[in-house]
Amino acid sequence: EAEVAQSPRYKITEKSQAVAFWCDPISGHATLYWYRQILGQGPELLVQFQDESVVDDSQLPKDRFSAERLKGVDSTLKIQPAELGDSAMYLCASSQGRRETQYFGPGTRLLVL
């Protein structure tokens, strides 16, 4: 069964350092999402791509976060510089279309010290 791949699974970094997360969606899925989930809360959308274009980044803290999906396939989310409040689970999901079912990868758990 096709799955969304993410790496790394865990990341520990110090504040002010740069971190990057990678996501490879299910083959053929045009829409890719990055979410952040804080413990005890539901996932919150950071950015949504349709193919290589950003269609929603309204909740992305653009002063420190950036995301790209250059060839419309895999994607990278970067944080620079990391802050203590960025400690969370970062989830990538993909779907065939913008109103279709989303499937999640295993996530990256980030701890900022």
Next chain:
Amino acid sequence: QKEVEQNSGPLSVPEGAIASLNCTYSDRVSQSFFWYRQYSGKSPELIMSIYSNGDKEDGRFTAQLNKASQYVSLLIRDSQPSDSATYLCAVISDYKLSFGAGTTVTVRA
């Protein structure tokens, strides 16, 4: 007001009982509704999707949708210890999937 609200937990049920989870949403034009299960430290896993008013059954799970009341529910019949997890209600509105905070279910053996 939050876009998606779930009944506060945690919910503890004995093995074999029915667990009932509730969710309300604020956007009346929402069209797609989902229940995800999330084990501690893991990512959300899709259990059910529902798009039309009424009931949808899949094994021990039944999702119920009432668009007039803006209400979605999930019933878990014959609850098993492996059902112990957090259940997330999610709603698509204007191409965006919004999640509730989740209800944690514990099934007592």
